[in-house]
Amino acid sequence: MKEGSKATPLNLCPYCTAAFDTFEELKTHVVSVHKTEPLPKPAGWIALTVNGQVHELKVEPEWTLYQVIHDRLGLMGVKMFCDRGACGSCTVIMDGRPILACMSLAIECDGKHIQTAEGIAEAKHPLVESYIKHHTMQCGYCTPGFITTAKALLDRNPDPTVEEVMEALGGNLCRCGTYPQHPKAVLEAAQTLREEGSK
Amino acid sequence: MRTFAHFNARTVDEVVSILRRYGERAHVIAGGTDLLGKMKDELLPKYPEALVNIKSIPGLEYIREDHGTLQIGALTRLEDIAADPLVRGKYNALAEATRRAASPHLREMGTLGGNICQDIRCWYYRHPDNRFPCLRKGGGRCYAMNGENRYHSIFGANVEQGCYAVHPSDTAPALIALNAKVKTSRRTLAVEDLFEVRVGKTTVLDSDEIVTAFEVPTPAKATKSSFVKFALRKTIDFPIVNCAAMIASEGGRVTAARVCLNAVYVKPYRATKAEEFMAGQPINEANAEAAGDAVVSDAKPLQHNGYMVQIAKVMVKRAILACRSEAPPAQT
Numbered sequence: 172m173k174e175g176s177k178a179t180p181l182n183l184c185p186y187c188t189a190a191f192d193t194f195e196e197l198k199t200h201v202v203s204v205h206k207t208e209p210l211p212k213p214a215g216w217i218a219l220t221v222n223g224q225v226h227e228l229k230v231e232p233e234w235t236l237y238q239v240i241h242d243r244l245g246l247m248g249v250k251m252f253c254d255r256g257a258c259g260s261c262t263v264i265m266d267g268r269p270i271l272a273c274m275s276l277a278i279e280c281d282g283k284h285i286q287t288a289e290g291i292a293e294a295k296h297p298l299v300e301s302y303i304k305h306h307t308m309q310c311g312y313c314t315p316g317f318i319t320t321a322k323a324l325l326d327r328n329p330d331p332t333v334e335e336v337m338e339a340l341g342g343n344l345c346r347c348g349t350y351p352q353h354p355k356a357v358l359e360a361a362q363t364l365r366e367e368g369s370k
Numbered sequence: 371m372r373t374f375a376h377f378n379a380r381t382v383d384e385v386v387s388i389l390r391r392y393g394e395r396a397h398v399i400a401g402g403t404d405l406l407g408k409m410k411d412e413l414l415p416k417y418p419e420a421l422v423n424i425k426s427i428p429g430l431e432y433i434r435e436d437h438g439t440l441q442i443g444a445l446t447r448l449e450d451i452a453a454d455p456l457v458r459g460k461y462n463a464l465a466e467a468t469r470r471a472a473s474p475h476l477r478e479m480g481t482l483g484g485n486i487c488q489d490i491r492c493w494y495y496r497h498p499d500n501r502f503p504c505l506r507k508g509g510g511r512c513y514a515m516n517g518e519n520r521y522h523s524i525f526g527a528n529v530e531q532g533c534y535a536v537h538p539s540d541t542a543p544a545l546i547a548l549n550a551k552v553k554t555s556r557r558t559l560a561v562e563d564l565f566e567v568r569v570g571k572t573t574v575l576d577s578d579e580i581v582t583a584f585e586v587p588t589p590a591k592a593t594k595s596s597f598v599k600f601a602l603r604k605t606i607d608f609p610i611v612n613c614a615a616m617i618a619s620e621g622g623r624v625t626a627a628r629v630c631l632n633a634v635y636v637k638p639y640r641a642t643k644a645e646e647f648m649a650g651q652p653i654n655e656a657n658a659e660a661a662g663d664a665v666v667s668d669a670k671p672l673q674h675n676g677y678m679v680q681i682a683k684v685m686v687k688r689a690i691l692a693c694r695s696e697a698p699p700a701q702t
C-alpha cells in the first residue's frame with residue numbers, strides 16, 4: 172500500500188484558525204486564549220492509547236492501524252504477512268478484542284486502547300518466557316501475532332483447554348509450522364498466571 | 371490504498387444523507403473485513419470516493435429477546451453472537467454459523483450486517499486490479515463458465531446476468547432457516563428476500579439504504595435448528611458448502627422444516643425439496659439421505675464442481691439429522 176503525504180500537518184486552531192507548528196503549541200494556545208478544554212480534535216486527528224501511552228496524531232483516511240502502529244509509532248512487533256485479514260500476524264488487542272491491524276482504518280480508532288506484543292513483554296507476561304522455553308518459533312515472524320492473540324484469550328479465559336487454545340489461535344498462520352508448540356506454551360503461561368494470582 | 375473521503379457517522383439518518391449525496395460512489399464500512407480487502411486490491415471498476423463508518427453510531431450493537439423474538443443490531447460482532455448464551459440456547463443454527471465463520475479475529479471485527487451484505491468471492495471477480503472485467507462488473511462475459519469453476523454454482527447462473535459466483539456467507543442460511551427478518555433504514559423484509567444478483571450488488575438494498583437490525587422469531591419448544599459447514603480448513607476458510615435447518619416435530623414426526631444451503635448458488639438456496647420430503651416423516655438416516663438426494667436431483671454442475679453436488683447432499687443430510695431431539699451436536 173502506498174502511504175499518504177509525509178509533510179508535517181498544519182495545526183489550525185478551530186476557533187480562530189491561527190496556525191501552529193506542533194499540536195502541543197496549538198493546545199497551549201487554545202487553553203490560554205479561548206479558555207476551553209478539551210480541545211476538539213480537528214478532522215483526521217486521533218488519540219490512541221498504545222501500551223498505556225497516549226499518542227495524538229493526524230492520520231489520512233486510508234491509513235490502516237498497522238501503518239500507524241508500525242510505521243508511525245515504530246512498534247515493530249506488529250507484523251504483516253498478508254495485508255488481507257487472512258493470517259493474524261498483525262494482531263493487536265483493542266479494547267479487549269484480538270483484532271487485525273491491517274484490516275482496521277486508523278481514523279476509526281480514535282479513543283481506543285491498544286496493546287501490542289511490546290506492551291505484553293514490558294508487562295513481563297509469562298507468555299513470553301513460556302514461548303521461549305517451548306521453542307514456539309522458528310523464524311519468529313508470526314510469533315508476536317500468536318502471543319498477542321493468546322494474551323487476549325488468557326485475559327478472558329484464565330484456564331483454557333487445549334481445544335480452546337487451538338480454536339483461539341485458529342486465525343494465526345505460521346509458515347514454519349510451529350503449531351504443535353503453541354498450546355503447550357499457552358497452557359503453561361496460563362498455569363503460571365494462576366499460580367502468581369493465588370500467591 | 372488510494373485515498374477517499376471519510377465520515378464517522380453519528381446517526382442512521384446522517385448515513386442516509388451522506389449516501390444520498392454520493393449515490394453509488396460511497397460505501398458504508400462496518401467491520402471492514404470484506405470492504406478493505408476489495409479496496410486494497412483495486413477490485414472494482416470504480417474506486418469508492420467516500421466511506422461512511424457506521425461503527426461510530428451508538429446503539430446498533432445488541433442482542434436481546436423481545437416479545438417472542440430475538441433482536442440483533444446490525445453492528446453486533448459475530449464473536450459476540452457465537453458466545454451469547456441466549457443465542458446458543460434457542461437459536462443454535464445462528465450460534466453455530468457465527469462460530470464457524472472466518473477466523474477468531476475476523477469474528478471479533480466482522481459484524482452480522484456486514485456478513486449478510488458481503489460481496490462474492492469468485493476468484494476472477496476478486497483478481498486484483500480489475501484484471502477480469504466480467505459480467506458482474508458490468509463487462510462482457512463470465513470467465514468462470516468455461517474457466518476454473520470448482521467453487522461456483524451447481525444450481526445454474528443468475529438468469530439475466532449469466533454469473534455463477536456463489537454467495538459466500540455462513541450466517542445467511544442460518545438466518546433464512548430461522549425465518550429471520552432484516553430491518554433496514556426504510557423497510558423490513560424477510561432475510562430470504564434480501565439477496566439479489568445485479569452488477570456490483572448482492573442485495574436489493576438501494577444505494578442510500580443500510581441494514582440496521584435482524585429479528586429472529588423464537589422457535590417453538592419442540593423445534594431444533596442446526597448449521598453445518600464443509601470447508602478445507604476448520605478456520606479462516608470460506609464454506610465450500612454450508613447448510614442450516616430448523617425442524618419442528620410432534621410425536622416423532624416432522625411438522626415443519628426449513629432448510630437452506632449456501633455457497634452452492636448465486637443466492638442462498640432454500641432446499642424446498644428437502645423440506646417437502648421431510649414433512650410428516652420421522653427424522654432418521656434414511657429419510658435425511660433421501661431428502662439430500664431430492665435437493666440435488668436438479669443440480670447442474672459445471673466442468674469442475676461436480677464434487678460439490680455430493681457435499682451439498684451430505685450437508686443437507688447432516689443438518690437434518692442434527693435436528694433430531696436426541697441428536698448430539700453436529701461435528702462439521
Ligand SMILES: Cc1cc2nc3c(=O)[nH]c(=O)nc-3n(C[C@H](O)[C@H](O)[C@H](O)COP(=O)(O)OP(=O)(O)OC[C@H]3O[C@@H](n4cnc5c(N)ncnc54)[C@H](O)[C@@H]3O)c2cc1C
Nearest residue numbers: 400401402403404405472480481483484485487540581608
Ligand atoms: C480471510 C477471510 C476469511 C473469511 N471467511 C469467511 C467465512 O468463512 N464465512 C463468512 O461468512 N465470511 C467470511 N469472511 C467474510 C467477511 O469479511 C466476514 O464474515 C464479516 O462478517 C463481514 O463483516 P464486516 O462488518 O467486516 O463487513 P464490511 O467489510 O464492513 O462490509 C461488507 C460489505 O457490506 C456492506 N455493509 C456492511 N454493513 C452494512 C449495513 N449495516 N448495511 C448495509 N451494508 C452494509 C459494506 O458496504 C460492504 O460492501 C472472510 C473474510 C476474510 C478476509
Ligand code: SF4
Nearest residue numbers: 492504512533534535
Ligand atoms: S462467476 Fe460471476 S463474478 Fe465470476 S467471472 Fe463469472 S460473472 Fe464474474
Ligand code: FES
Nearest residue numbers: 254258259261273
Ligand atoms: S497481515 Fe493482517 S491478517 Fe495478515
Ligand code: FES
Nearest residue numbers: 309311345346347
Ligand atoms: S515461526 Fe516462522 S512463520 Fe511462524
